[in-house]
Amino acid sequence: MMKPVDKKSLESQVAHNLREMIRQGVLLKGQKVREAELCEKMNVSRTPVREALRVLKSEGLIELIPQKGAFVSEPPIETISDMFGVMTMLECEVAKLAAEKMSPETMKKMEALHAKLEKNYAENNIEGYLRINYEFHRFIQTLAGNDVLSELIDSLRDKIMLYRAQQLHHEGRFKESIEEHRIIMQAFKAQNVQKAKNAMKKHLKKQHDALINLYMNGSSKRKNAY
Numbered sequence: 001m002m003k004p005v006d007k008k009s010l011e012s013q014v015a016h017n018l019r020e021m022i023r024q025g026v027l028l029k030g031q032k033v034r035e036a037e038l039c040e041k042m043n044v045s046r047t048p049v050r051e052a053l054r055v056l057k058s059e060g061l062i063e064l065i066p067q068k069g070a071f072v073s074e075p076p077i078e079t080i081s082d083m084f085g086v087m088t089m090l091e092c093e094v095a096k097l098a099a100e101k102m103s104p105e106t107m108k109k110m111e112a113l114h115a116k117l118e119k120n121y122a123e124n125n126i127e128g129y130l131r132i133n134y135e136f137h138r139f140i141q142t143l144a145g146n147d148v149l150s151e152l153i154d155s156l157r158d159k160i161m162l163y164r165a166q167q168l169h170h171e172g173r174f175k176e177s178i179e180e181h182r183i184i185m186q187a188f189k190a191q192n193v194q195k196a197k198n199a200m201k202k203h204l205k206k207q208h209d210a211l212i213n214l215y216m217n218g219s220s221k222r223k224n225a226y
Contacts, residue, residue, distance in 0.1 A: 014042060014052035016158070022061060022072060023162050033062065033070040059159045077215045081208065083160050088204040090153050091137070092197045097144035099196035102188055106143055113139060114185050121178040129174075130165050136181070163211050170210035180206060
């Protein structure tokens with residue numbers, strides 16, 4: 001017997017796909033989101049598409065207008081800034097807990113992820129860098145071993161990922177990011193809890209500041225912005 005499709009998983013995947021379309025400039029601010037086209041492109045019914053649009057509405061990425069449909073929007077910079085502030089507090093606590101629990105085995109796994117970051121940086125591969133960066137931060141979160149904290153971070157991760165990606169296109173930010181990861185690695189290797197926490201805080205603050213500068217300059221509105 002065929003295993004039934006997990007409704008929530010399908011909705012989550014459609015929401016993820018929509019975020020990627022917004023991030024990559026396939027869907028632009030102010031553009032109408034055509035449900036029928038999405039259903040055909042993703043090979044799904046209207047139900048998961050509509051549920052995904054509601055999720056993105058809660059994130060400020062979609063505006064649902066009665067009798068008119070769904071349109072791509074953009075949260076106020078104050079809202080994005082607030083999300084970064086909360087994520088910074090959570091990831092700093094995760095860094096602290098992970099540093100306390102670091103072992104030679106987990107350090108090897110973290111070094112392997114960092115090596116992939118370095119490789120993507122050397123190749124100027126922003127997409128690859130973003131993908132490994134997600135795995136890197138997710139690994140630290142898992143290592144922390146706090147399920148409640150992990151759930152809180154997961155609830156914010158998709159919302160903030162779009163803006164974490166955008167800030168890498170601020171001038172000089174890509175280089176700064178890899179240098180910050182090197183400092184984070186040094187702190188974890190030394191199992192220095194306070195340095196790990198401070199390094200993560202600086203890393204998130206720099207992301208935040210770069211994104212604010214992008215918005216102030218209007219650069220984040222260009223097509224294909226990350």
